[in-house]
Amino acid sequence: MLNYALRRVILTIPILLGLSIIVFAFVRALPGGPAIALLGERGTEEQEEQIEEELGLDQPVYVQYGRYMSNVLSGDLGTSTRTRQPIVEELKLKFPATFELSIAAMFFAILIGVPLGFVAAKRYQGVLDNTSLVLSLIGISFPVFFLALLLKYIFSIKMGLLPTIGRLDITRSLEHPTNFYVLDSIIAGDTAALGDSLRHLVLPAVALGTIPLAIVARITRAAVLDVTSEDYVRTARAKGLDPRVIDRRHVLKNALLPVITIIGLQTGLLLTGAILTETVFAWPGVGSWMLEAIRFRDYAVLQGGILFFAVLIVFVNLLVDLSYAFLNPRIRYQ
Amino acid sequence: MSVAEAEAKELRLEQPSSLGRDALERFRHNKAALVGVAVILLLVLVAIFAPLIAPYGPRQQVGALDSSDPEGPSSEHLMGLDEQGRDEFSRVVYGARLSLLVGLVSVTFGLTFGLILGALAGYFGGWIDTAIMRVMDIMLSIPGLLLAIGLVTLLGRGLIQIMCAVGITTIPIFARLLRGAILAQRESDYVLAARSVGVPGGRLLMIHILPNALAPVIVQATLAMATAIIDVAGLSFLGLGPADPGFPEWGKMLADNASRLERAAHLVIFPGAAVVISVLGLNLIGDGLRESIDPKLRS
Numbered sequence: 001m002l003n004y005a006l007r008r009v010i011l012t013i014p015i016l017l018g019l020s021i022i023v024f025a026f027v028r029a030l031p032g033g034p035a036i037a038l039l040g041e042r043g044t045e046e047q048e049e050q051i052e053e054e055l056g057l058d059q060p061v062y063v064q065y066g067r068y069m070s071n072v073l074s075g076d077l078g079t080s081t082r083t084r085q086p087i088v089e090e091l092k093l094k095f096p097a098t099f100e101l102s103i104a105a106m107f108f109a110i111l112i113g114v115p116l117g118f119v120a121a122k123r124y125q126g127v128l129d130n131t132s133l134v135l136s137l138i139g140i141s142f143p144v145f146f147l148a149l150l151l152k153y154i155f156s157i158k159m160g161l162l163p164t165i166g167r168l169d170i171t172r173s174l175e176h177p178t179n180f181y182v183l184d185s186i187i188a189g190d191t192a193a194l195g196d197s198l199r200h201l202v203l204p205a206v207a208l209g210t211i212p213l214a215i216v217a218r219i220t221r222a223a224v225l226d227v228t229s230e231d232y233v234r235t236a237r238a239k240g241l242d243p244r245v246i247d248r249r250h251v252l253k254n255a256l257l258p259v260i261t262i263i264g265l266q267t268g269l270l271l272t273g274a275i276l277t278e279t280v281f282a283w284p285g286v287g288s289w290m291l292e293a294i295r296f297r298d299y300a301v302l303q304g305g306i307l308f309f310a311v312l313i314v315f316v317n318l319l320v321d322l323s324y325a326f327l328n329p330r331i332r333y334q
Numbered sequence: 335m336s337v338a339e340a341e342a343k344e345l346r347l348e349q350p351s352s353l354g355r356d357a358l359e360r361f362r363h364n365k366a367a368l369v370g371v372a373v374i375l376l377l378v379l380v381a382i383f384a385p386l387i388a389p390y391g392p393r394q395q396v397g398a399l400d401s402s403d404p405e406g407p408s409s410e411h412l413m414g415l416d417e418q419g420r421d422e423f424s425r426v427v428y429g430a431r432l433s434l435l436v437g438l439v440s441v442t443f444g445l446t447f448g449l450i451l452g453a454l455a456g457y458f459g460g461w462i463d464t465a466i467m468r469v470m471d472i473m474l475s476i477p478g479l480l481l482a483i484g485l486v487t488l489l490g491r492g493l494i495q496i497m498c499a500v501g502i503t504t505i506p507i508f509a510r511l512l513r514g515a516i517l518a519q520r521e522s523d524y525v526l527a528a529r530s531v532g533v534p535g536g537r538l539l540m541i542h543i544l545p546n547a548l549a550p551v552i553v554q555a556t557l558a559m560a561t562a563i564i565d566v567a568g569l570s571f572l573g574l575g576p577a578d579p580g581f582p583e584w585g586k587m588l589a590d591n592a593s594r595l596e597r598a599a600h601l602v603i604f605p606g607a608a609v610v611i612s613v614l615g616l617n618l619i620g621d622g623l624r625e626s627i628d629p630k631l632r633s
Contacts, residue, residue: 018472029488137366137621141614143564143585145571146606149592153603157596268477275479276568280592291572294487306484310476317475 004325012318016311023307024068027299077304082296087304090289095308096179097167098278098285102270104201105209106263113213114259117220118252124225132217139214144273148207148280155203165282167200168193208277212266219262223255230254257328264320268313357549360626367622373615381430388424392582395419404591404598413604417591418580422601425582426608432583433612436497436566437559443501445555448508455509456516457539467513470506478503479565486574493576500565504558511554515547549627556620560613567609584609 052058071078077087120129156164167181168174174193176184182201185193227233228251236246275287282288286305293301361367380387390396397405397419405415413422455466473481478500485499519525520543528542567585569575575586584605591601 014468015471015475018468019475022472022476026484026488134366137617138610138614141560141610141617143567143571143606143609143613145568145592146588146602146609149588149595149602149606153595153599157599272477272479275483276571279572290483294483295573299487302484302487306476306480309480313477314475 001325005322008318008321008325012314015314019307019310019314020069020072021065023303023310024065026306027303030299072307077307078300080293080298080301082293082298082301087301090301091286091304091308093179094284094286094289097181097283098271098274098287100180100182101201101204101208101274101277101283101285102267104205105270105273106212106266108205108209109212109216109266110263113216114220114256116213117217117222117259118224118247118255120217121221121224121228122247129221132221136214136217139210142210143276144207144211145276145280147210148204148277151203151207152280162203163200167197167283169196169200172196204277204281204283207280208270208273211269211273212263215262215266216259220255220259223258224251227251227255257324260327261320261324264316264323267316271309271313357623357626361622364622364626366618367626370615370618370620370622373611374619377430377434377612377615380427381434384427384431388421388427390421390424392425392428393420393580394424396421402597404594404601406598406600414598414600416587416601417594417598422587422604425587426584426604428582429584429587429605429608430612432493432581433563433566433609436493436500436583437563437612437616440497440501440562440566441504441555441559443498444504444558445508445551447502448505449512449551451505452509452512453516453539453544456513456520457535457543463513466509470509473503473506474510478561479568482565482569483572483574486569491574491577493581496566496569496575500562500569503565504562507554507558508551511550512547515550516543519543519546549623553620553624553627556616556623560616560620563609563613563616 075088077091079086080090083090116132120132123129152164155161163169172193174181174184174190175188177187178184181197182194185191185197233246233250236250237243271287274283274285275291277283278285278287279291286309290302290305292298293305395418397411397415399417399419404417404419405411407414411421411423413426416422416425451466451470455463476484481503482496482499485502486495489495489499516539525538525542528538533542566575567583567588570583570585571589571592573589575581575583575589579590587605588602588609591598595602
């Protein structure tokens with residue numbers, strides 16, 4: 001296990017290096033050069049020179065890259081050209097919002113997707129199975145922003161059941177020690193705020209979670225079907241074990257392995273989906289932050305955001321692989 | 335009937351079933367896949383005959399210019415009017431051209447480069463393989479839409495730039511697929527046989543290995559086209575689409591009216607539904623193809 005883990009960790013190093021080079025090259029490849037790109041069109045020549053000096057643009061590229069890397073590694077992703085705030089500080093404010101939304105979306109996807117896939121496999125080729133297959137195919141075909149707009153139209157605008165935008169009613173004041181609003185309201189012991197933040201979370205989470213839900217349901221179904229025909233399930237049945245115990249201990253436990261992988265692999269989808277979902281619901285997370293950065297040509301933020309997302313995904317994939325090896329001994333010895 | 339003729343007939347009856355014919359047979363019996371084919375055929379026809387189907391031009395102003403309260407669907411304007419007083423139905427019809435074009439061009443772009451890189455990596459192996467596949471790994475670690483956002487920022491806004499950006503995001507998928515297939519085929523008996531009779535490397539790759547690796551590539555291309563249409567609509571939705579305001583692109587039409595959802599939901603629902611239907615069609619075909627070429631399902 002340790003051997004495998006070590007090999008897998010070492011494998012991420014070239015990927016991380018490559019990523020940093022791409023992101024480093026990104027701002028340098030922008031039309032007009034990095035100084036103009038970072039300053040925007042309103043910069044004076046003086047500022048331009050100052051930035052060029054700050055960035056050390058007069059030095060060879062590898063020296064520039066080295067400096068950039070040492071900044072990144074010491075937790076400095078640069079400064080937003082629009083707000084003049086350090087990007088890391090903004091990220092600390094915005095990321096909890098995206099994280100909270102993604103967790104809620106994943107909860108929704110797993111809590112419904114896994115049972116749905118399981119039941120569909122149990123009723124293989126029955127009405128429920130076919131219905132859930134069709135529904136999941138439709139779910140996968142929905143662009144997340146369109147689904148978000150539809151949900152908003154039906155449940156907020158037409159029925160008035162749920163709030164349309166934001167994370168909390170603007171009239172409500174709440175301390176934000178963690179910036180996870182659900183957690184913040186629990187810490188403050190404010191049940192009204194808790195209810196409010198949960199109500200704000202429902203529609204964005206459902207919109208963002210629907211595609212993962214469809215995928216999780218499909219994979220669970222396929223995995224359960226696969227496992228059900230295994231010898232050990234037949235043996236368990238032959239020795240007269242309670243079917244419920246077989247389902248729980250033999251089928252579900254083994255079928256969940258690929259499901260865990262798929263859940264991990266959804267992270268990328270969730271994060272890009274979050275960009276679109278956050279736009280629709282004016283959710284103040286990393287997604288809408290980056291979109292704003294594009295609109296205002298705040299390339300420093302865009303650079304930092306892309307690097308952050310990509311590194312996050314590399315680490316989640318690493319975790320998925322390691323947990324998979326931990327759960328499935330066959331992987332370790334290959 | 336002569337004896338020879340009778341024998342010939344019998345021979346024809348005993349034609350051996352091939353993987354391709356089996357797959358086609360299975361595909362023909364897959365109702366969902368046929369629905370997908372029908373949807374996409376319809377879409378292609380709509381795209382080709384758009385000027386005949388659409389009562390108005392995509393940029394033609396036919397009603398009142400009313401951005402605050404656009405006219406809803408009526409018998410005269412099936413999908414209502416948009417904020418500029420243009421016939422929404424005509425715009426959705428013309429939009430089919432763009433979506434299909436965008437899907438086709440970006441996937442062809444990604445497919446071409448992906449296959450070349452995958453073939454190089456799989457065929458030569460060694461450091462070429464390592465170098466190419468590490469770059470592909472890095473590209474895969476950036477989510478498609480995010481990579482496309484970065485690329486559009488670099489390349490500039492515009493239809494061609496978007497198609498390139500989305501196409502580039504599909505390169506690693508095809509490269510990986512083909513490389514895997516080549517590695518699997520390289521050790522097979524028929525490749526060994528071809529090599530032992532002196533078939534040169536390039537010919538071996540093009541004539542023997544590639545056709546046998548093509549089925550999964552076609553499946554992936556269909557599914558990638560569905561994703562490409564969604565991604566392009568998403569980029570347009572984020573305001574990274576073509577700058578031209580009259581452009582009848584579904585994602586852009588939807589984005590332009592997202593803020594009018596309360597009063598003009600039809601301007602969001604119709605283009606959105608058009609995206610869903612075309613993506614669903616492609617997904618049905620892709621799924622059907624995948625099932626039909628799966629040798630495990632071969633009876």
